[in-house]
Amino acid sequence: xxxxxxxxxxxxxxxxxxxxxxxxxxxxxLQGNPFNCDCRAEWMLKKLLPQISEVxxxxxxxx
Numbered sequence: 419x420x421x422x423x424x425x426x427x428x429x430x431x432x433x434x435x436x437x438x439x440x441x442x443x444x445x446x447x448l449q450g451n452p453f454n455c456d457c458r459a460e461w462m463l464k465k466l467l468p469q470i471s472e473v474x475x476x477x478x479x480x481x
Contacts, residue, residue: 419446426451431461437469445474 426448437446448470453459 421451422447423450427454428458429453429462429466431465434461434465437466446470 429448446466453462
């Protein structure tokens, strides 16, 4: 799933079911988005980024 360069500043943890269904097979490209780095993004560091790393480490460049 390519969500790169979409101007995303935050992704809701409520979308976790989407990641769980998409990540294992295809991965998710979030590169080039101006994410807000605050406590609400902690779930991404703990859950989402490790999963992306397992699928394709190149998708973590420029996050």
